[in-house]
Amino acid sequence: MSFNEFNLQPFLVEAIEELGFTEPTAVQKRLIPVIKSGKSVVGKSQTGSGKTHTFLLPIFDKIDPELDEVQSLITTPSRELAYQIYEAAKQLASHSEKPIRVVNYVGGTDKARQQSKLHHEQPQIVIGTPGRLLDLVKGGDLDIHTSRSFVVDEADMTLDMGFLSVVDQIASRLPNKLQMMVFSATIPQKLQPFLKKYMSNPVMEEIPVTSVISPTIDNWLISTKGQNKNDIIYNLLTMGEPYLALIFANTKSRVKEITKFLKQNGLKVAMIEGDLPPRERKRVMREVQNLDYQFVVATDLASRGIDIDGVSHVINDGIPEDLDFFIHRVGRTGRKGMAGIAITLYTPDEESKITEIESMGIKFQPKAIQNGEVVDSYDRNRRKQRSHGHEELDGALKAKINKTKKKVKPGYKKKIKKEINKDLLFKRRLEQRQKGRTERKRKKQDSNRYQ
Known part of the structure; x- marks a missing residue:
């Protein structure tokens, strides 16, 4: 059609x-x-x-x-x-x-x-x-x-x-x-x-x-048990070389806390949340659109309504209370056929929420951070599965243990930048055509006025 x-x-x-x-x-x-x-x-x-x-x-x-x-x-x-x-x-x-x-x-x-x-x-x-x-x-x-x-x-x-x-x-x-x-x-x-x-x-x-989320998105799940979330977020941002990363938190206070921590550690970070005055909010959004920032920390308001080209990474600081927001958050990356990585951090008390998200047809890839890189981890449901098929699962686990560690894909940043530049060129041409059309209309109207 x-x-x-x-x-x-x-x-x-x-x-x-x-x-x-x-x-x-x-x-x-x-x-x-x-x-x-x-x-x-x-x-x-x-x-x-x-x-x-x-x-x-x-x-x-x-x-x-x-x-x-x-x-x-x-x-x-x-x-x-x-x-x-x-x-x-x-x-x-x-x-x-x-x-x-x-x-x-x-x-x-x-x-x-x-x-x-x-x-x-x-x-x-x-x-x-x-x-x-x-x-x-x-x-x-x-x-x-x-x-x-x-x-x-x-x-x-x-x-x-x-x-x-x-x-x-x-x-x-x-x-x-x-x-x-x-x-x-x-x-x-x-x-x-x-x-x-x-x-x-x-x-x-x-x-x-x-598909509930785009097939171009790698959907990672990382347990934060016994670890500091702020440190994990910082490590993910500095080891993965994101083109543009959005970090979502459930509360305004948590957004401010993450922003402060990342700034103290030398990162240039934009913050978008409800307490920002309108003019300040508009200015920050304009700067983010212009790619003046590589990292943006935001509340869920930003997950619905902000369409920023080239978001390569989305990091969920936790699971949102309204699980629909999970889809909106993750949907900020992997747009227009581009590749994207969505990373969800979770604590043991959020297991039920993870299960609920999986019931929506969303699959996670379990990951962990080891020696400065993101590697494959164990399926958190392995114990349940083991009781249903001990011999079969032992083999599967063994295969996972021996699996080669996967690093973040090289050249990812260059590919994203190439796509963005192509998109920006298209938009500039679009603007030039519109200006030309407007000017032709104005001349035509002026001509008709004096005829």
Whole structure:
């Protein structure tokens, strides 16, 4: 199946070709035709499945550039997600012959300037975080009563972060006749009342994943019993030569502790967590995107919403309470077909969580650090297995003991850097084409104005 089968406007097909998309993802195949037909949908699909273009393409397909009013509203729980969707929307809009006004409203930005612009003209597509959107709506600056569609992206994360009541207030100000699209990696029970309140017989689609994590990821498991976690993390970062490593911790205090330890040991480390002021957070994210840092320590907020190219290593300081976050964390590496290494550190009291993760279809490779290198270790379930088949397991264990130690693959850093440079070159060309298009449109408009 190709994107041509969706019968999208020509400028959207052109935009998709420029991005290098050839075949729709599973969620796009199932839901783009449904959304185009005007039905409300609830899409349950994992991060990285192509959800953003699943709703953006049908929205742009229906936008009337001649109509100077809000036609679609998109909410997302984090600023990083909002910026990602905004960039994707701008790329689509740049291919339209007639200008389509797309705006992004998030906390930590100049609200007075946004209000001033809104008094002159309303955007046609609005993207933003719930708090800032509601502020602009309540103040009478942003007029959303004309919107034909409403997207709630990452609904479960919106619920977890306490923003669902804000989204509820926004939804209550939208017209009754509205196409609503809710996308979420999971559909918690606490989300059900909101869905029932605003959606009548929506199309429900759950998109199964063929692989819970990318097959290009080496998924390592290291026991920290009797060892210092900070020392293990430092050793992993300094022995493996990661191109870009993300270290995830369960709490803000633990993030700060790891960051302090790594800095004291001479590493240049970026920290991303909820206590950072908005401007500082934005600056750090920009520096990380520019690869000014090789190491980033973050809370789970960063595992959903930050799409950094070239993450070669992900280290889990511990198992997250919500196991769905494990998938989101690990999914930061191994993207776009690149190789990646995910390393999970665990303590004996987390055995049950490891078992639960394995029940999701995720397989671990047991590892240990010996003499300054990562080597194969014993399967932690070997004793259980031994009781079921003593003779057979003895042979298997013997083979494992005699197995040659595996070092981190040489040349890994060069390969990643090559891929990143290729991607950056593609993005620069993309920007140059967009600038050229914008300039041609401006000249054409100026020419028409004086004719």
